[in-house]
Amino acid sequence: MSQPRPFSRLLGSLLLAAAATLSCAVAADADDAAEPAAARAHPVRPLGQIVPAPASVLPGGPPYTLTPQTTIQVDASPGVRAVGEYLAGVLRPSTGYALPVTEARGPGGIRLRLRSAERELGDEGYRLQSSRDALTLTARGPAGLFRAVQTLRQQLPAAVEKDTRQPGPWQVAGGTITDTPRYGHRGAMLDVSRHFFTVDQVKRYVDQLALYKINKLHLHLSDDQGWRIAVDSWPRLATYGGSTQVGGGPGGYYTKAQYKEILRYAAARHMEVVPEIDMPGHTNAALASYAELNCSGVAPPLYTGTSVGFSSLCVPKAITYDFIDDVIREVAALTPGKYLHIGGDEAHSTSHEDYVAFMDRAQATVAKYGKTVIGWHQLTGATPAEGALAQYWGLDGTSPAEKAQVARAAQNGTRLILSPADRVYLDMKYTKDTPLGLAWAGYVEVQRSYDWDPAAYLPGVPASAIAGVEAPLWSETISTSDHIEYMAFPRLPGVAELGWSPASTHDWEKYKVRLAAQGPRMEALGIDYYRSPQVPWPAG
DSSP states (O other): OOTHHHHHHHHHHHHHHHHHHHHHHHHHHHHHTTHHHHHHHSOOOOTTOSSSOOSEEEEOSOOEEEOTTOOEEEOSOHHHHHHHHHHHHHHHHHHOOOOOEESOOOSSSEEEEEOTTOGGGTTTOEEEEEOSSOEEEEESSHHHHHHHHHHHHHHSOGGGGSSSOOOOOEEEOSEEEEEOOSOSEEEEEEEOSSSOOOHHHHHHHHHHHHTTTOOEEEEEOEETTEEOBOOTTSTHHHHTTTSOOGGGOOOOOBOHHHHHHHHHHHHHTTOEEEEEEEESSSOHHHHHHOGGGSTTSOOOOOOOSOOOSOOOOOTTOHHHHHHHHHHHHHHHHHOOSSEEEEEOOOOTTSOHHHHHHHHHHHHHHHHHTTOEEEEEGGGGGSOOOTTOEEEEOOOTTSOHHHHHHHHHHHHTTOEEEEOOHHHHOTTBOSSTTOSSSBOTTOOOOHHHHHSOOGGGSSTTOOGGGEEEEEEEEOOSSOOSHHHHHHHHTTHHHHHHHHHHSOGGGOOHHHHHHHHHTHHHHHHHTTOOOOOOTTSOOOOO
């Protein structure tokens, strides 16, 4: 009769153990409902699944996780600290973490390091190393670190871009990315002449461009419909010539202080501003402002339409060159960058002889004030100055003679920026149903804007002559930031990839998947993008 007692105790112990196990399981399930739920919402993004595609990706090891204790450790350099503060500014609102920027070295943290000896990284290349213990960004200079920060942003969940606190975890997949750009010129052009855009609107676009490693902002500052930069020696250019826009709106212009603020803001994002003063055509705003610039001595009315090719500076007049000298001198003095764009396209009202003579003098004036000329590819019909860049905007159907003219210039040392209108003009309609944009160059869907090779695009042009690519956005039908974003995105990231990524990574089928993953990021940033049916966007 004594045996059941030990059995009862054993059964009781087994029941207690089972209960304890069940309790632990319930507790574990409760924990799983918190952090792992967030983890399911923000899975670790595979290393290198970003836009533009990196040059080299070696995944491996556990991810790095940002925590409330994470610091941003920088070298003792103002340039590096500025990049660190920029990074902190991106991460703090969404993570809610303090993320102090410090020169103190410590365990873990995000480390920004300069290593001048790593020459293979060039001016803009970087290395990102992610492990459980630390995340290290290495470059030869601050520009490379800034490009690395854009990669880091894209490796984190898209919610990191929001300006309110979001649930984590905030993880970067383990491994190493080593990355350098294919081309040194990766540009975007914004036409502020057909419609005027404020300083804040330009800054917003600069921030969007920076995410995709664009390094040149080309501002089209003058055209028939408006003059957008103050020139002290010719004040009516801005006050009168800038007083309207396409459709007759109020227009506007940048004071010199406002222009410098745009340049400062872009420079903080390691982006060079290239100002364009279009000449000798596309000049009605100037001709309307000053009668003496016209051969007839009579000023035409201000123009609010969209036709091209009807205006021209008076090439024989001496005052024309006083005007050009003053404008270039003042704009060059404001602009720390290397380049000044002088337009030169669609000069249909200027004879060929006058065009050649004018461009010779205009290019000499640019050199006089310490800048290097960029012109549209019609410049190759004159004599491009030494070091000048020609920006090609032709189509697949451009005449063989015109393409041959550009090729000869390239063979003779003129380098090219490629902006083929039927590939990368962001103002072209996506389809016939696109509510904005033009279609004179055809419809340009996302695949068409991406699926071409700059090095092989123009017959007879040496690959070494390609300086890079640029995506222009003309503004005949574009008047708001929403308009800019709808037309630029998602085509702009593809152009950025053409400029940055090695040719070996070019693959539409793979790219469209990486691009689709940018959808939630663009939404988090408030970018009003076109949901192309060619891209497998995430549901929801």
